[in-house]
Amino acid sequence: MMTGIQEAPVHALLADGTTVRIRQAGPADHAQVQQLYEAMSPQNLRLRFFSVSPSSARQAAERVAKGGRPGYRALAAEYDGRLVGLAEYEVLPGDSTAEISVAVADGWHHRGVATLLLEHLADAARTAGITAFSADALAENHDVLKVFHDLGLRVTRHFDGPEVHCSVELTEDETYLSAVEARGRLADVISLQPLLRPRTVAVIGAGRRPGSVGRAILRNIQNGSYTRRLFAVHPEAAAIAGVHACRSVADLPQVPELAVIALPAASVSQVAEECGRIGVRALLVVSAGLDTHESSALMDACRRHGMRLVGPNCLGLANTEDDVHLDATFAARHPGPGTAGVAVQSGGVGIALLDGLARLGIGVSTFVSLGDKYDVSGNDMLQWWESDGHTDLALLHLESFGNPRAFSRTARRVARTMPVLTVDAGRSEAGRRAAASHTAAAATPTMTRQALFTQAGITATRTIGALLDTAALLHAQPLPHGTKVAVVSNAGGAGVLAADACVDAGLVIPPLAAGLVDELLALLPDGATATNPVDVTAAVGEEQLQACISLLARHRTVDSVLVSLVPTAVATATGEDLVRALTSAPGPLARPVVAVLPAQAARVELLPTVGGGTLPAYSDAEDAAHALAHAATRADWLARQPGAVPQLPDVETVRAKDLATAYLEAHPEGGWLDPQTTAVLLGCYGIRQIPWVWARDEDEAVAAAERLAGPDGRVVMKAYWPGLVHKSEQHALHLDLQNASQVRAAHRDLVTRFGDRMTGVVVQPLAERGTELFAGVVQDEVFGPLVVFGLGGTATELLADHAARLAPLTDLDVHDLLTSPRCSPLLFGYAGSPAVDLGALEQLLHRLSRMAEDLPQLAEADLNPVLAGPHGVTTLDARVRLVPRRPHDPYLRRLR
Structure with a gap:
């Protein structure tokens, strides 16, 4: 049996936001383990050992000191070098159930130590092939029984007098993942409180002369109406810009919850250590240029002292809540208060978004420039916005993903409650990696990111401008029910251009029903046409235009209305009156209405409406059309029920894992499997070959x-x-x-x-004739396994007709894979040809996904061609590559 050796210690958050270190315990911990038990109260000792004996502590320490034997594992939780918790399992050779025990130091109960240890112990046990834990406890030990119950794993109890025997199944299903997720979210949000709602702030590195970054941040905090205590740290000055200054961190009259560090790179880690020693809870490091040693020292100080960190190399952070008003940035203008949460890696992008949101009147609730993202990430910020009570729109600019699968899971949940928007940066072919197989060649970084965004319900735009375009629409208007757009214009040519822009964006310009056309023509001036686009003519008046828009926006055959208005010299109304027709409609409309005003100077504006809302106006029809398309995509995603990963009962997971292990023992560097081994592995997952x-x-x-x-x-x-x-x-x-x-x-x-x-x-x-397809898996080092599907054969890379989704695939993901490629009509029966066996094709994709989930060693699987016909699906050629890679649970709670 494998021992499931943990590669390195990790840090994780307890329920109260405290950072602890989780590591393997062994012989060097004899004294600490004995001290842990000796410091326990008699009552806690009795609950742990069922009796109170002077030898209990010594025997427990000796058991841990003998660690390393097969079937035994001990994990320690420590805070500031002190052991605060211990969890152990031991399993007899040949068994798959391990007996466990857990102990928590007095004074550390009810903070989540035992739960966190058991999560990590369960992860190690799964890696070692253990399927269940068993534990005995006193029936009166309600705390430990509650810990087992609340894990989210299936627990059965058997009472025997004063004792109870618990059996815990280690299957990592949706219930367990949701429980882990909820615990992590609570701990994460609590840990961010000192960072984003600090009661005391100290700025370290504010110079006496204007021009320094630190002084700019100090000035912004001071002038931004920060409602709480503010200090500066300077080795010589008694005050800077009217703010009381101390000579060192240790001299501060009050321990700050947040320390802002704006010092040369060489000084950052030392000051961070000083902050940690006095109890600072969070750091904002704007300094840039840290080398590897300095970066490591900074992170070490943050983890040892439990400080959350934003940066380094960042613009700063801001919180506009009424009782905070913190602007700890060196931006030229204060962020306008509002409801958009913003997190960026690029300071320049951050300034552009802050300015754009302020100009639109949306404003921000919280702004964080993540910089080099050593600690706090986009995932953290999504969880903060989800719970802060002030944010209803999330905007992200992420150049990298530390844990994409955890991010995807969080974003998928958050996107159900608010729009999550991002810029899809780095799409160029310059980022494409060299690949050895068709699968790897198809799995470009762009395709991988787009799969993440699509599955998580994230609205991804191509530019910052398009991000603001879409944010304006989602902020101001209801979501459309579909993609059908009615185009209205007072100039025929402008209407045609707007219609073309909508079609190019993937929207539909349907002919209007005869009855609706008659109603519109009865409202409009002579010479108007109402086929769609609706040409209201240059002679249209304010009331006529308003009635036309109101009728279209309430009609069941229309999902949204785009109104393009150009100034003319023959209108019975002025240009201002025509715009007023858009903004003075009585009451909110059930469908989104957007304006295109070519004479408008700004790319997008939010026009105030009579009812107290706003209406987005764009200077270009293409911008309006793409914003509508993004809104329609979001509406479609929200309307779909979350998919489910189907059960595959005939899969031989253990046999497949043993095959992978045996191959890599014989080929330590990894490689391509021979045809016989490939066939056996595919057979473990029921993937049929010719x-x-x-x-x-x-x-x-x-x-x-x-x-x-x-x-x-x-x-x-x-x-x-x-x-x-x-x-x-x-x-x-x-x-x-x-x-x-x-x-x-x-x-x-x-x-x-x-x-x-x-x-x-x-x-x-x-082989007989059929549709040649391509299906495969590539294990991305960052994103995890990606399933790729599309047109196959020798021209698969030339035609590049592929779609991709990140594993594990739900039934909806598989549906999207089958319908996304341009070749998809061939699968459903094109030009009278019979449809292929879609059920068999779905099963193939689900089985590839399961194989990728089971085997982290699976670097590539390349099935090309896959022959699909009415009577089944057969793989004609298959290639599989394995590489040494340890299992890595992306959902296990740990800090970066």
Whole structure:
């Protein structure tokens, strides 16, 4: 049995936001373990050992000191070098259930120490092949029984007199993940309170002369109406810009909850250590240029002393809540108060968003410039906005993802309650990696990020301008029910351009129903047309235009209304009156209305309406159309029920894991599996391949052909050697071999051209006709496993008709994979051809997803072509590559 050795200690948050260190316990901990138990009250000792004995502490310490034996594992939780909790399991050889115990130091109860330890112990146990925990407790020990119950795992109890026996199944299902997520969210938000709602702030590095970053931040805090206590730290000055200054951190009259560090890089870690010693709870480091040693020292100080960190190399942070008013940035203007939460990695992007949101009147609730993102991340900020009671719009600019799968899970939850928007940065082909297989070639960074955004319900735009365009619409208007847009214009040409922009953005401009057309024409001036676009003519008046828009915005066949107005010299109303027709409608409309005003100077503005709301106005129809398209996509995502990952009862997970382990023991560097091993692995997941035979020489190839030849007697021969991936490109296969002489000639040709490199050939029957598809998995080092699907065959990379989703795939993810590629009509029956077996295709994708989830060692799986027809799906060629990689639970609670 594997021991599930933990690679390195990690830090994690307790329920009260305290940071503790989780590490493996061993012989060096003998004294600390004994001290842990000796310091316990008699009552707690009795609950732990069922009796009070002077030898209990010594025996417990000796058990941990003998750690390292097979089947035993001990994890310690420590704070500031002191042991505050211990969890152990021990399993007998050949068993899959481990007995566990957990102990928490007096004074540390009810803070989540035991729960956190058990989460990490369960993760180690799963890696070691353990399927369940068992534990005995006194029935009166309500605290430990509650810990087991609240884990989120399935627990069964058996009472036997004063004792109770608990069995805990370690299956990591949705219930467990939700419980872990809820605990992590609570702890995370509490830990961010000193950072984002600090009661005391100290600025370290504010110079006496204007011009320094530190002084700019101090001035912004002071002038921004910060409602709480503010200090400065300066080695010489008694005051800076009217703020009381102390010579050092240790001299501060009150321990600040937040310390802002704006010092040269070489001084940052030392000052961070000083802050930690006096009890500072959070750091904002705007300094840039830290080297590796300085960065490591900074993080070490933060983790040892339990300080949350924003930065380094950042613009700062701000909170506009009425009882905070903290502007700890060096931006030129104070952030306007509002309801948008903003987190960025780029300071320049942050300033652009702050200015844009202020100009639109949306403002911000909380702004955080993440900088180099050593600690606090976009995931943290999403959880803060979800619970802060002030945010209804989340804007992100992330250049990297520390834990994309945890981020995706958080974003998916948050996006159900508020729009989450981001800029899809880094889309260029310059970021594309070299790949060894079709799967890896298809899985570009752009495709991977887009899969993350799509599955999580994140609205991803291509530019900062488009982000603000969409934010304005989502802030001001209801979501559309679909993609059908009615275009209204007082100039025919402008209406046509607006309609074209909508179609280009993926929206629909449907012909209006005859009855609706008649109603519109009855409202509008002579010469108007109402087919869609609706040309109201240059003679339209304010009341006529308002009635037209109101009618369209309430009609069941219209999902949104785009109104394009240009100034003319013949209108019965002025340009201002026409705009007023948009903003003076009595009461809110059920569908979104947007304006396009080419004469408008700003790219987008929010026009105040009579009812107290706002209406977005764009200077360009393309901007308005793309904003509407993003709103329609969000509405569609919200309308869909969350998908489910189906159960696959016939999967042989243990056998697959054993195969991967055995292969990597024989090939420590990893590599491509041979055809036989590939077939066994795919067979563990019920992935069907066309019949084939392995042949080592010419005679075996002829015998194989005789066995496999179908009714027409034709076969295919493929060369094989380790590392061969693209057989077609290297002309390493022969098709349509019809008799023994052709088989012999083909084999001799392959031997002549490839010589000793070739270790054998694969002989298959010639497949029947069908739709050639491509399916595969690539294990992204950052994002985890990605399932890729699309058009297959030799031109798969040339045509690049692929879609991708991150595993694990839900039923909705699989549906999206099947319908997203341009080739999807071929699957559903195109031009009278029969539809393929969609159920079998869905199963193939689910099984690939499960294989990727089970095997972190799976670097690539490349199934191409996959032949799909009305009667099933068959893999004609498959390649699988394994690499050494430890299992990594992305949902396990730990800090970066």
